[in-house]
Amino acid sequence: MKNKSTLIIALLLLFSIASVGSAACNTCKTCTTTCKNCTQCENVTINGLDVNTATSGKLYFTADITGDVKAIQFITCDSKGKKVCSCQVSQANIKAGKYTCVCYVPKGNATYTVKMCVTGADKCCVNYNKTVTIGTTAQSCTPSFTWTKKSCCSARCTVQFTDTSTGNPTSWKWDINSDGKVDSYSKNPRFSMKKGTYKACLKVYGCGSWKSVCKTITI
Secondary structure, three states, rough: HHHHHHHHHHHHHHHHHHHHHHHHHHHOOOOOOOOOOEOOOOOEEEEEEEEEEEOEEEEEEEEEEEEEEEEEEEEEEEEOOOEEEEEEEHHHHHHOOOOOEEEEOOOEEEEEEEEEEEEEEEEEEEEEEEEEEOOOOOOOOOOEEEEEEEEOOOEEEEEEEEEEEOOOOOEEEOOOOOOOOOOOOOOEEEEEOOOOOOEEEEEEEOOEEEEEEEEEOOO
């Protein structure tokens, strides 16, 4: 009887540990409230997430966030839902507006799901999920994009940029005024721009390397 009781307790403990492990990929320590698959709350907006996989065994995260950011956490899970690694952006970097973090994963071909949790003031919490495939064989990849004026008011216009690249890129960097700074990490961003002529550039990753294309546009 004693051995049977011991076996039951051991099985319960094993089940409890397995449950915690499987739930780890759905829980962010920085979030105190639940908000599934949303990117905006009252004081924080997630505009995009760049995941650089150029270095084997490492995932470099760079987030594009606006608002009063208090904490940022990244959780990486494999295709079976098992947590592989996690990291948090330091408070020093948050204060400096540098939303970057490095996560270490096993070397080799794999597909991961990255979950970013961002906490703002007054316990505002938003999540952002992204699927990342690394170690894939090279394929044909040609960066390209289109742009469309949506509306204009006085000296400014709302302009929609749309990625039309081939090869299924996984990361995007937009520089719409050729100043060398990234204006958005989103796939299809929208900007409010002054009327004029610009050199807009798109840089994409997903074919084993970064590739870019630039166009002269007139608003």
